[in-house]
Amino acid sequence: MSRLAEIKRFVLDEFAPDVVADDLADDFDLLDNGIVDSLGLLRLIAWVGERYDIAVDEVELTPDDFRSVEAIAHFVDSHLPLLAQEGLR
Amino acid sequence: MIDWNDEQRALRRTMVDLGEKLGAGHVERDQAGEFDRSAWDLVRDTGLLGLPFDPAFGGLGADLLTTMYVLEGLGESCRDGGFNFSVSTHMVSTGVALQRFGSAALKAKYLPMVCDGSAIGAHAITEPDAGSDMMAMRTTAKADGDVFVLNGSKAFVSNGPIAGLYVVYTLTGKPGSPGAITALLVERDTPGLHVGKPVAKMGLRTSPLCELFFDDCRVPRANAVGGVGSGFLVLDHVMKWEILVSFVINTGEMRHRFQSCVDYARTREQFGQPIGSYQSVSNKIVDMLVGLETSRKWLYDTAAKLVRRENVTTDIAITKLVVSEANVASAMAAVQIHGGYGYLAEYGIEKELRDAVAGPIYSGTSEVQRQRIAAMVGL
Numbered sequence: 001m002s003r004l005a006e007i008k009r010f011v012l013d014e015f016a017p018d019v020v021a022d023d024l025a026d027d028f029d030l031l032d033n034g035i036v037d038s039l040g041l042l043r044l045i046a047w048v049g050e051r052y053d054i055a056v057d058e059v060e061l062t063p064d065d066f067r068s069v070e071a072i073a074h075f076v077d078s079h080l081p082l083l084a085q086e087g088l089r
Numbered sequence: 090m091i092d093w094n095d096e097q098r099a100l101r102r103t104m105v106d107l108g109e110k111l112g113a114g115h116v117e118r119d120q121a122g123e124f125d126r127s128a129w130d131l132v133r134d135t136g137l138l139g140l141p142f143d144p145a146f147g148g149l150g151a152d153l154l155t156t157m158y159v160l161e162g163l164g165e166s167c168r169d170g171g172f173n174f175s176v177s178t179h180m181v182s183t184g185v186a187l188q189r190f191g192s193a194a195l196k197a198k199y200l201p202m203v204c205d206g207s208a209i210g211a212h213a214i215t216e217p218d219a220g221s222d223m224m225a226m227r228t229t230a231k232a233d234g235d236v237f238v239l240n241g242s243k244a245f246v247s248n249g250p251i252a253g254l255y256v257v258y259t260l261t262g263k264p265g266s267p268g269a270i271t272a273l274l275v276e277r278d279t280p281g282l283h284v285g286k287p288v289a290k291m292g293l294r295t296s297p298l299c300e301l302f303f304d305d306c307r308v309p310r311a312n313a314v315g316g317v318g319s320g321f322l323v324l325d326h327v328m329k330w331e332i333l334v335s336f337v338i339n340t341g342e343m344r345h346r347f348q349s350c351v352d353y354a355r356t357r358e359q360f361g362q363p364i365g366s367y368q369s370v371s372n373k374i375v376d377m378l379v380g381l382e383t384s385r386k387w388l389y390d391t392a393a394k395l396v397r398r399e400n401v402t403t404d405i406a407i408t409k410l411v412v413s414e415a416n417v418a419s420a421m422a423a424v425q426i427h428g429g430y431g432y433l434a435e436y437g438i439e440k441e442l443r444d445a446v447a448g449p450i451y452s453g454t455s456e457v458q459r460q461r462i463a464a465m466v467g468l
Contacts, residue, residue, distance in 0.1 A: 014467070031268040038224055038267040038321055039464040046400040046465070055398040057326075062319045063268030 004073045010047060011069060015040055026070040031063055041066060052076050091389060097155050101162040103135055108166020115169035115295070116437045122287065122294040124251055128172055129206060138176070139204030142184055146196055147204035153330075153392050156180075157337040161385075164341020168437060170444040171295030173342070177335040178247045178296070179203070183210030183254050185330045186272060190315030190323050195274060199254060208253030208277075213243035213301050214324065220245075220454075223258065223270070223324070228303060230259035230271055235310045237261070237273060239281065239303035247451070249299035250287045253277045256327075257301070258320050270320030274312040281306030292443030329395060329405050331452050336412040337388050339448065343381045343419045346441060350374050350426050364426070373422040380415030387411050403465045406458040413448030414455065420445040 001009070004026065012019055015035050030036040036044055044066050049056035054076065065075040093101075111128040118125055132138060141156040142148025151159070163173055184203040187196055202208035219225040228241025239259060246255070255275045262269030275282060285300035315323040351374060354365030364370045387408040395401045420442040424431035431438040449455040 032263045032266045034265065036267070037265075039461060041267040041321065042325065042402050042461075043465060046402055049400055056400070057395070057398055061322065062316055063266075063321060064318060067268060 003076060004069060006051075007048075007072050007076075008069045010051075011035070011044070011072075014043065014047075024069065026073075027068045029067055030069075031067050036066070044072070048072060048076060052080060054079050090385070091154060091158075091393075093158060097158055100137070100140075100149075100151070100155065100159045104137060104159050104162040105166040107131060107135060108163055111163075111172060112166070112168035115172075116435060116440065118169065118295045119171070119437075119440050120294075120434065122289065122297070124175065124295055124297050125169065125172055126251075128169070129175075129209070132176060133206035136204075138180065138206040139184075141180065142188055142200055142204050143196070146200035148200070153333065153396055154389065157333055157388065157392055160334055161337045161341040161344075164338035165344050166341070168345075169295055170342060170441060171293040173338045174293050174335065174444075174447075175209070175248055175251075175296040177331070177338055178212075179206070179210040181327055181331045181334055182212035182248070183256055183274070186212070186256050186314050186323055186327050187274070189326050190272070190319065191274075192311065194311060195314065199274060202254065209248055209251050210254050210256075211246055211248035211252035212256040212258070212327070213246045213249070214258045215243065215245045217242065217244050223321075224265050224267065226258065226260055226270070227264075228257070228259050230261050230273060230308070232261075232310065233307075236307045237271075237310055237313070239273070239275070239306040239308060241303050243301040243303075245298060245451075246301050247293075247296055247298050249284060249301060250297040255282075255301065256314060256323075257303075258324060261317055261320075267321045268318045270324070271317050272314040272320040272323040273308050274314055275306070275308050279306055279308060291446060292440070293447050294443075328452055329401065332405055332409045333388060333392050333395075335452065336384070336409065336416075336448070339412060339416045339445070340381060340384050340388065342441065343377070343384065343416055346419055346423050347374065347377045347381055350377060350423055353427060370426060373426055377419045377422050380419050384412040384415045403462055406453075406461045406465075409452060410449075410455055410458045410462075413445075416445045416448050417442070 008021055045056050059079055066072055139148035140151045144150045167173055187200050203210055216226050230237035230239050257273050257275050259271050259273055260269055261271040281304050283302040287297040287299050354370055355363050357364050391401050391404040391408045394404060423438055424442050427438050430436050
């Protein structure tokens, strides 16, 4: 499963179990459309940190990084090599 | 537990030595509802207000655990619980937010004031109709060129009446969205900001609290702490620190209270015996100790986990629940153990119970903490 598909699977399972994967566009705004609320955002950040071994409390992040499945995948992609390079992982 | 080194012990000793002076006259100030400005100046002189902050901006560069250890000493030695609360509120509301999320320019301009205490810090989160449900906030910040224009009001602003700097959480996007909150640093003398009068309250009376009103209050866009839309994450970070730093002070207070109860129960006699010889009294004191040590364990374990960069969202909620409720139970037991003397204002024991009642309310109520834990386990 690709990273994007894995992230989408988690979002659907945790926040929108009645929606099928094909119906959730990669760029669908999860925050403004009420799929992920404030507590959900914390869960999502925690999951990303644990699943991809990213020290989310240390890196610069904004809610925009978690606004859509596509944005989350981009956030993960952009932090994995950086953290590995800096020896933070 | 943690094995503190000589430097950490020395810092704590500085705070403990000062604590008795800081607390002098606390019963009278509580009755008058007065913040002790002279005590504030004493703390400023020690430099301890800058304890966890970058030395480049006047801080002492202590880590989270050291900061907690020193502030626990404040709670143990200073009987003015409201003053202690104002100290922790000052440090976390503005300083912690700036240190983690502030731009280089914001840090350079404002962190020195936080570190030396020349400007007292406060944060404005709650609104009359949006308490624990901060996503329901109505105070808006509308972009107008390089400024934000604030309109609305905030309630329950601790340190509000005495603060020089406020971190104000505002709505800049779609209401209800966690990406719609922006934290803005606002100076007290900004036109359009009106600071309300101190509001009377049950406890922590020496830590003044008020409402803030914003009427076309223009704040530079550059004063956004953490960028536009990042306010919820700023607040989440600040709340972690607030819970660890503010409630570790409570464990210092619980330690002092526990020892006072032991001393009293060994010397106060009824029916020819020290009251501590009766299990109905000694059990209460044992429960105070169990609550204290359980609280310390949660606080320091959670802080250590945070320092290790582990996720503490659930731990922090459990910690807040455990400590705030143990503090209320401890304060209630102290009143009961001291009997009539515990009930009289002049001994300052009932005051600690009134102070403790705030704990399960501020920084997210016990109910919200339980809701947060439930959400984190997928309920």
